[in-house]
Amino acid sequence: MTAVTPxxxxxxxxxxxxxxxxxxxxxxxxxWLLSPGVxxxxxxxxxxxxxxxxxxxxxxxxxxxxxxxxxxxxxxxLVTELYRDQLFKTLRIAFMTTAMTVVISYPVAYLLxxxxxxxxxxFVLMMFLPFWTSYVIRAxxxxxxxxxxxxxxxxxxxxxxxxxxxxxxxxxxxxVFLGLVYVYTLFMTLPIYLSLEKIDPALVEAATDLGARPxxxxxxxxLPLSWPGVLSGCIMVFLxxxxxxxxxxxxxxxSGIMYGNVIAxxxxxxxxxxxxxxxxxxxxxxxxxxxxxxxxxxxLQHVFTGGRNS
Amino acid sequence: MVSxxxxxxxxxxxxxxxxxxxxxxxxxxxxxxxxxxxxxYTFLYGPLLMxxxxxxxxxxIVGFPFQGFTTRWYDVVFASPxxxxxxxxxxxxxxxxxxxxxxLALSLAMGFRHQFRGKSIVLYxxxxxxxxxxxxGGIVLLIFFGFSGVRSSLWTTVLVAHVNWVLPxxxxxxxxxxxxxxxxLEEAAMDLGARPxxxxxxIVFPIIRPGVIATALFSFSLSFDEFIRxxxxxxxxxxxxxQFWGLIVDELAPELPAMAVxxxxxxxxxxxxxxxxxxxxxxxxxTYARKAS
Numbered sequence: 001m002t003a004v005t006p007x008x009x010x011x012x013x014x015x016x017x018x019x020x021x022x023x024x025x026x027x028x029x030x031x032w033l034l035s036p037g038v039x040x041x042x043x044x045x046x047x048x049x050x051x052x053x054x055x056x057x058x059x060x061x062x063x064x065x066x067x068x069x070x071x072x073x074x075x076x077x078l079v080t081e082l083y084r085d086q087l088f089k090t091l092r093i094a095f096m097t098t099a100m101t102v103v104i105s106y107p108v109a110y111l112l113x114x115x116x117x118x119x120x121x122x123f124v125l126m127m128f129l130p131f132w133t134s135y136v137i138r139a140x141x142x143x144x145x146x147x148x149x150x151x152x153x154x155x156x157x158x159x160x161x162x163x164x165x166x167x168x169x170x171x172x173x174x175x176v177f178l179g180l181v182y183v184y185t186l187f188m189t190l191p192i193y194l195s196l197e198k199i200d201p202a203l204v205e206a207a208t209d210l211g212a213r214p215x216x217x218x219x220x221x222x223l224p225l226s227w228p229g230v231l232s233g234c235i236m237v238f239l240x241x242x243x244x245x246x247x248x249x250x251x252x253x254x255s256g257i258m259y260g261n262v263i264a265x266x267x268x269x270x271x272x273x274x275x276x277x278x279x280x281x282x283x284x285x286x287x288x289x290x291x292x293x294x295x296x297x298x299x300l301q302h303v304f305t306g307g308r309n310s
Numbered sequence: 311m312v313s314x315x316x317x318x319x320x321x322x323x324x325x326x327x328x329x330x331x332x333x334x335x336x337x338x339x340x341x342x343x344x345x346x347x348x349x350x351y352t353f354l355y356g357p358l359l360m361x362x363x364x365x366x367x368x369x370x371i372v373g374f375p376f377q378g379f380t381t382r383w384y385d386v387v388f389a390s391p392x393x394x395x396x397x398x399x400x401x402x403x404x405x406x407x408x409x410x411x412x413x414l415a416l417s418l419a420m421g422f423r424h425q426f427r428g429k430s431i432v433l434y435x436x437x438x439x440x441x442x443x444x445x446x447g448g449i450v451l452l453i454f455f456g457f458s459g460v461r462s463s464l465w466t467t468v469l470v471a472h473v474n475w476v477l478p479x480x481x482x483x484x485x486x487x488x489x490x491x492x493x494x495l496e497e498a499a500m501d502l503g504a505r506p507x508x509x510x511x512x513i514v515f516p517i518i519r520p521g522v523i524a525t526a527l528f529s530f531s532l533s534f535d536e537f538i539r540x541x542x543x544x545x546x547x548x549x550x551x552x553q554f555w556g557l558i559v560d561e562l563a564p565e566l567p568a569m570a571v572x573x574x575x576x577x578x579x580x581x582x583x584x585x586x587x588x589x590x591x592x593x594x595x596x597t598y599a600r601k602a603s
Contacts, residue, residue, distance in 0.1 A: 026420070036417055038435060108350045111347050133578065144373045185354075264445060284446055304440060
């Protein structure tokens with residue numbers, strides 16, 4: 001410890017006791033604390049996005065991508081049946097995935113919120129662990145399950161139910177749906193769990209004491225109070241699903257590809273950056289629109305912290 | 311328009327927890343719930359355990375039947391120069407990205423303790439990288455750096471992509487730590503004439519240190535597993551997930567399950583250590599709160 005000499009005290013404290021709320025101002029100047037992060041995000045977060053927006057009005061030819069101001073790319077996105085159908089199909093798959101994850105996650109989240117002590121700690125930890133496992137791996141694992149030499153075919157053959165491996169388990173929309181549900185379920189379970197966890201047990205008790213049946217306690221107390229978590233999970237899963245690339249690429253085959261794969265191919269295969277940008281900006285616009293609509297019920301930062309507002 | 315509250319009150323409220331009381335009047339529901347939970351965890355872990363099993367399968371194809379136990383795929387993994395290179399790349403970029411993102415996030419979170427104009431706009435800005443779909447997050451950097459003449463490589467484009475991705479999470483993890491803690495010590499130090507930098511290094515940082523370490527470890531884990539942004543900007547430098555992807559798409563190589571197990575072990579290990587520090591952080595926050603009251 002450095003010795004604090006008494007004569008330093010008045011000089012240092014004088015100008016700090018000036019805040020409205022009577023507290024002491026936190027240390028540091030906001031401008032200096034914020035600028036490194038803000039500059040990074042402006043330069044590498046916002047500027048590239050603005051550049052993409054600009055490029056979506058350019059034109060790409062085999063000679064490269066040239067500045068222009070044309071709406072042709074967007075017209076092509078909306079008018080071409082192929083792209084429009086891909087977009088609708090992707091929205092449909094994302095919607096189905098979201099609905100499915102709510103249904104399978106809610107009961108588990110509810111059970112977790114009712115547990116106590118070590119049992120709870122263990123099950124919650126087990127919920128987190130696969131979260132921290134690469135989604136590339138979690139999509140990949142379905143290949144040796146659903147494939148020709150996969151676990152299911154092998155089991156069915158061993159049981160004598162089929163003679164030759166069945167091919168239709170993999171490389172279709174159903175496999176993509178299953179993969180997406182598997183990869184993204186936890187993004188639903190955790191926020192629901194967090195919001196259930198927050199419910200004051202006294203409310204449930206009060207309802208019970210006042211004669212409410214279990215079903216109506218659930219419907220009228222627990223369900224409404226867990227709504228922020230459900231909403232947060234739905235937004236996360238929907239956003240992740242409409243921009244999926246890995247899962248449909250691995251499990252989808254030609255019939256199961258999604259909008260993300262269409263976008264990626266413009267950059268990885270066709271080199272049509274201007275058109276790819278228009279496809280991308282369309283996706284970003286859908287995402288932003290969705291967040292704007294949902295912001296009526298949930299603040300943006302709460303979506304990513306598990307719906308903790310209420 | 312989107313309404314954003316500062317979010318501080320909500321986050322602070324969480325720390326005030328009520329003692330848990332048990333409700334167990336409906337045991338029939340409970341049994342059904344347990345059976346269901348068993349099925350759910352099987353769905354979650356079954357495929358992952360199957361990959362562990364397959365990593366020891368003495369067979370040239372990734373699949374069944376199980377042809378006998380072998381550890382040779384692990385030998386293949388550890389003997390492959392491309393793979394070790396990718397592993398080194400991932401660890402290196404993970405450490406650097408975690409360090410940069412955690413530092414920037416800590417600074418931002420310190421700034422967010424103040425009241426300032428445009429706070430919600432800055433918050434939006436911080437959230438931009440996680441609002442934007444991952445695939446777009448990679449593509450924007452591809453075209454942005456492509457047109458600025460920066461060649462895609464590990465320490466340029468990949469690092470930027472990873473810091474972008476990790477920064478919002480680092481901020482969201484650190485922010486409640488800095489808001490949750492009692493400022494009495496800080497104020498006392500101020501009254502005793504400590505300079506801001508001294509207050510930070512000797513009071514604030516020691517209190518939040520477990521939280522900072524946890525954030526850095528989670529950030530590392532996020533960066534280590536990052537794929538969708540990296541694939542667009544990795545150029546000739548491959549990270550582990552990119553290498554893994556290449557092996558799936560090109561040939562469904564037999565060492566894939568062993569490699570998957572290796573990746574899972576590394577990222578789960580760093581997350582578990584992160585969890586431990588997070589738990590310590592919440593415990594020390596509780597201790598300070600108790601001492602203060």
